[in-house]
Amino acid sequence: MSVTAQSVWNNCLEFIKDNIQPQAYKTWFEPIKAVKLTDTALSIQVPSKFFYEWLEEHYVKILKVSLTKELGETAKLVYIIKMENTYGNKQPFTEKIPSSNRSAVKSQDVDVPFNNKSPELRNPFVIPGIRNVKIESQLNPNYSFENFLEGDSNRLARSAGLAVAAKPGGTSFNPLLIFGGVGLGKTHLAHAIGVDIKDKYPEKTVLYISAEKFTQQYIDAVKKNNRNDFIHFYQIIDVLIIDDVQFLSGKSGTQDVFFHIFNHLHQNGKQVILTSDKAPVDMQDIEQRLLSRFKWGLSAELQNPDFETRVSILKNKLYRDGVEMPEDIIEYVAKNIKTNVRELEGAIISLIAQSSFNKKEINIDLARVIVEKFVKNTKREVSIDYIQKIVSDYFQMDVDTLQSKTRKRHIVQARQLAMFFAKKFTKASLASIGSQIGKRDHATVLHACKTVDNLSSTDKQFRKYVEDITKKLSV
Template sequence: MNNEYRSAWEKCLNVIKDNVPSSSFKTWFEPIEPVKLENKVLTIQVPSAFFYEYLEEQFIDILRKTLRMVLGNGAKLEYNVVLSNKNSNEPYTVSYPTNNNNKIQNKPLTVPLKAEEKATIKNPFIIPGIQKLQIDPQLKPDNTFENFVEGDCNRLARSAGFAVAQNPGGTAFNPLMIYGNSGLGKTHLSQAIGIQVKENFPDKVVLYVNANKFQTQFTEATRNNNRNDFLHFYQMVDVLILDDVHEFAGKEKTQETFFHIFNHLHQMGKQLILTSDKPPIELKGMEQRLLSRFKWGLTADLQTPDFETRMEILRRKIYKDGITLSDEVLEYIASHVTNNVRELEGALVSLLAQSMLNKREITLELAAKLINKLVKNSKRELSIEYISKVVCDYFSMPVDALQTKTRKREIVQARQIAMYFSKSLTKYSLASIGAQIGSKDHATVLHACKTVNNLKDTDKNFRQFVEDIEKKLKM
């Protein structure tokens, strides 16, 4: 019996390992130690309160399902959180039960039935009651507008989404189609609309569903001869959020069914919100009549966030977690992890985890060591704005100074160095570099590069400036 809790946790780990990325498993599950098992309550020890909160936020679903699988119904989880002790060198632990966050819920939806009929419309998400459907909107509470950082890369989509949330089905943005590459916030923004609708109109039935889940439900309904129930269920939704609609490509029957759902909802003044990795015109394997309907409303894209937006995302994240990091570290992360928001937040979380587990202060050196492992070993594409900031920080001057027309020697020199590194470390054209640094032409950029090279050969102090800045940019 003494090893029962270890055996149970080992079985849990075997299941979890197959359902989460290997990097996440190593960071968040390997450090956990099982403590005890009593009355189907498994207690595990985690290194910190942040560790506990992150598990509850990101992995609670897989933990609960795995516990039920290993220990049976009624299984529960409890945490022993290790805390530092100011009065002693020995840490102490505090027990926390697993959270049961209140989910956003739709009110029960009454289904009109004749007295002699006993059949009910099947809810593909949960087993319905006799005459009422309790529909879970499937929305993650943290995916709100407040937690969505606005920037030039997403302003149109966010503004349109907020307008839809104020008047679902009553704007010209129906359907609202949001598209962009993976990790740019399509799911977050689409769910934020649903959450805002529930706040503004509690009686409206909101439902978020991924295209894969929709396809699975449709297949199951077809197998059980319940296609009509499936169709009727979705036609009763007030706001339907369909994520990753591009996954319908080549699935003719699913497209046909969604076509009828789309038509019904649109004609009844209900709101449709769709997300995709491409705009309608580039979607392949989709029926033309469906694509034409996707274009009825507004199509808005999400682009790769710029440096300022990435910085704001990181600041929001550490503020929410109650953590303090230097701007130098945040700028390093923002300048090197540029592809999407998901990778950016993942890099920050990995850095915090490494610092916590190894009990090391988060320094620029630690950040550089970790980011170098996370980012692909290809030549990194720095941004002109980041290069300009590093140069100006080195010379203790505001970045705006580079955009002025002043002929002060120190500002002209800083502008030339920024142009020099922008040409050597980025793929931007000379014209683009000049336009972004002082609104100059390509000839000015060429002259700046020539000047910097000449001064490096003749001025020892200037050469030291350039070498110091280059080290900062290539860390």
């Protein structure tokens, strides 16, 4: 039987397979192709420079032993790297790593590396000039489940997060998409899941990154002709957390590369966690093939916290900071700041600071002054309840009438305007808007928004309604 490159490599693979984890074998050795055998030099093709560097960094010993067993002490390994030209030339080209730098050594001398220099891992998070093989998670340990308080507004998302943290990649919540308005805790919950996974599974590679930074890394990779390296880096992550995924909107190149990364991770049982300010159904300029994958798992909405949850959040914040505050003041702040958790905590911090710096007692008068100033100086996120009240007052009807099932034309139009402005001024999903305005579905809200757009361009009186209400909501 003649010795071929494939037969030599198959024998090497049998040895390697018996000595490493199955998942590592599947990721790092199955994609390799044996190309040719010249005397005692075996040429193998790997998908990218990143791939070759990872092999040299992590599997150099086992490669030496297996190849020496097959070809003897003079064995050499040549890497052929299939490079992707990202500048329009459709023909791939190859780069050979010279065999003179890859000579194998005797099996007992396994501490001597194949090559004369240690390769540098192409990790997008490595600081230039500093060699760093370890992939840092980029997680904030201060964001935990312990300080992410449960309430009706976030119970589903929090419970799903706990399930994912207990069994990453092993639940039906893959991907887990957490969506909701500004300051409701999307980033906090995403970090909490990652932190909990690292505690339970320290061997897993967890990575948190914003979609904006992911996009910038991809742009840099294309400029440097390292697109394959970029892809392979992200394909080795066990738990990938991407914050503000709506930032990929309109960026077709980044969407395409994320599509391939997502597919690889999902098919290999890795966990993907995404956050967004919109539900998938409301995302604009995101490719349908990507949106369909976002819907494979669970989309969990974070809504504005109710009064009881707001009180609990404030008490927890005060407890963590070691500050005591009268119950009536906590309740006053919770009643008057309803928009989101970030503003709620900001107000209590301002109140504590004013009391400390000015040596003033924390009482209801000071709370009133601080809350009024804080709300006035904070960009207010208009609530759906507020929009319904403004629209109802404008058309001289009560909110119950606005939400009713009646088909009277002027009431239907008022309801449609309320839905239109809720979509325009809030981050709520279409489903959430419909639920709060008369228990309608998201299709009704979508129809209402299209109707308002059409009537605004054809009906002069209706256009005046839109302009008047816009002014009232913009005050």
